[in-house]
Amino acid sequence: KAGVTQTPRYLIKTRGQQVTLSCSPISGHRSVSWYQQTPGQGLQFLFEYFSETQRNKGNFPGRFSGRQFSNSRSEMNVSTLELGDSALYLCASSLIGPGGGGYTFGSGTRLTVV
């Protein structure tokens, strides 16, 4: 079965621009969460969506937003990019309910802001 798919794999953007990252979860997984990974801060939770509703949000500024579609695919958007937003953005999907609870991660999107 296909894993978690994130597109694009790499992005280079300029400060002040905005960016949209995409995540397709494992088929049947309705929970999608996003994480930022940097050398300095490690892995930090951004937000989680389930059935198109944001259920939890991390401590990131409002420039970071996301959404989930009816097919469980999710996008995250970062507006007014800053140099510090350069990071690996990881998406994880999870099966909620019996037999679930584990999180499967995608390969990530590496964003470089110049």
Added chain:
Amino acid sequence: AQSVSQHNHHVILSEAASLELGCNYSYGGTVNLFWYVQYPGQHLQLLLKYFSGDPLVKGIKGFEAEFIKSKFSFNLRKPSVQWSDTAEYFCAVDSAGNKLTFGGGTRVLVKP
């Protein structure tokens, strides 16, 4: 807020040596616990998870972890490491049911 501590940032050992990585968390309630591994250039992969039941959990590639509730710990072990175990290991805790809090990671280098 929930926090997760991994006490060793870097570990260097030789093949066939035993490995133990420490993980402590701060939340006193019910938690789900995970260990993930990130091999060089690859994505995070689940090694093992604990939700309930037997506190000694066996995972993939010969890894196991022990949940000690009284110590808020979930230490990872492998009796005999191989060069291919060179990777970064992350402990993670889910206390909200939909959010992972990660430790800072431990880089393990296994010398052949």
